Amino acid sequence: MRIAYVNGSYIDNALASVHIEDRGYQFSDGIYEYIAFYNGLLLDGDLHFKRLERSLRELEIGMPVVPSALRVIVRELIERNGREEGGLYIQVTRGVSPRNHIYPKNVRPSLVMTVCGAKTPKQSEFENGVKIMSCHDNRWERRDIKSISLLPNIMAKQEAGRQKMREALFIETDGTVNEGSASNFFMVTKAGVVTTHPADNDILPGISRDVLIKLATKAGIAVDERKFDIAEAKAAPEAFITSTSINVLPVVKIDDKLIGKGVVGEITMKLQELYNSHIYKQTGKKF
Numbered sequence: 001m002r003i004a005y006v007n008g009s010y011i012d013n014a015l016a017s018v019h020i021e022d023r024g025y026q027f028s029d030g031i032y033e034y035i036a037f038y039n040g041l042l043l044d045g046d047l048h049f050k051r052l053e054r055s056l057r058e059l060e061i062g063m064p065v066v067p068s069a070l071r072v073i074v075r076e077l078i079e080r081n082g083r084e085e086g087g088l089y090i091q092v093t094r095g096v097s098p099r100n101h102i103y104p105k106n107v108r109p110s111l112v113m114t115v116c117g118a119k120t121p122k123q124s125e126f127e128n129g130v131k132i133m134s135c136h137d138n139r140w141e142r143r144d145i146k147s148i149s150l151l152p153n154i155m156a157k158q159e160a161g162r163q164k165m166r167e168a169l170f171i172e173t174d175g176t177v178n179e180g181s182a183s184n185f186f187m188v189t190k191a192g193v194v195t196t197h198p199a200d201n202d203i204l205p206g207i208s209r210d211v212l213i214k215l216a217t218k219a220g221i222a223v224d225e226r227k228f229d230i231a232e233a234k235a236a237p238e239a240f241i242t243s244t245s246i247n248v249l250p251v252v253k254i255d256d257k258l259i260g261k262g263v264v265g266e267i268t269m270k271l272q273e274l275y276n277s278h279i280y281k282q283t284g285k286k287f
């Protein structure tokens with residue numbers, strides 16, 4: 001049976017519910033994290049907890065429980081779900097209060113956690129790469145906060161699905177490539193430089209993005225965090241997207257344009273190896 005955690009109780013996922021005046025439900029007034037786990041071990045748990053705390057701080061929402069208690073609940077929930085491998089959603093909202101735009105005082109933040117199966121891409125996608133589509137970035141200006149307000153993201157992904165594309169790539173009006181609807185985007189330049197948008201307010205600072213940059217740098221691969229436009233991305237010999245659920249997923253086509261020769265590039269393959277061995281070292285999971 002799937003078990004959810006809701007404000008202090010572990011309950012059957014099918015029966016889990018929140019109050020209709022929860023501000024997450026009313027206003028999307030909350031944040032979330034998605035953490036992968038393999039062999040019962042969290043992948044980069046500390047980095048996810050740190051980002052969760054930062055998102056809450058930026059929105060002036062308190063921690064629902066102390067950080068050490070959060071970890072205990074996570075461990076307990078994974079155990080109760082009896083899953084060795086999968087994904088964990090942690091969602092924190094400002095809490096329950098009569099509808100009013102102004103932040104309520106002395107309200108207890110709501111904490112919900114759920115566990116689901118792993119969302120890993122198919123092996124053929126890792127090996128052959130995926131196609132993605134570009135679309136206008138119509139989100140707000142604080143994309144660095146992992147907010148539960150995801151309407152533009154889900155609409156973009158829905159359109160990508162309609163067009164049989166794996167991901168939607170958000171582009172500014174001036175052509176700047178930001179990130180995917182649920183991933184960070186990288187290109188590899190002709191000079192072999194792994195290039196991605198800087199971690200500012202325009203993108204979510206992905207944990208897999210951050211880890212990969214560090215792994216690449218350590219391996220002596222040049223990395224540049226700078227802005228670039230969609231024309232440069234389409235002309236790049238290699239591209240890929242990253243996230244906690246897709247790891248390093250090669251991109252072989254953007255809209256109608258093949259990336260390089262339309263096959264997975266050498267540097268991308270090397271980065272896949274580096275990231276996979278990072279997962280293995282932490283959790284024992286082999287990709």
Ligand SMILES: Cc1ncc(COP(=O)(O)O)c(C=O)c1O
Nearest residue numbers: 182183184204206207208243244
């Ligand atoms: C908009 C957006 N960018 C980037 C990412 C990748 O973040 P992470 O590597 O932490 O999973 C996500 C993940 O959900 C996302 O929603």
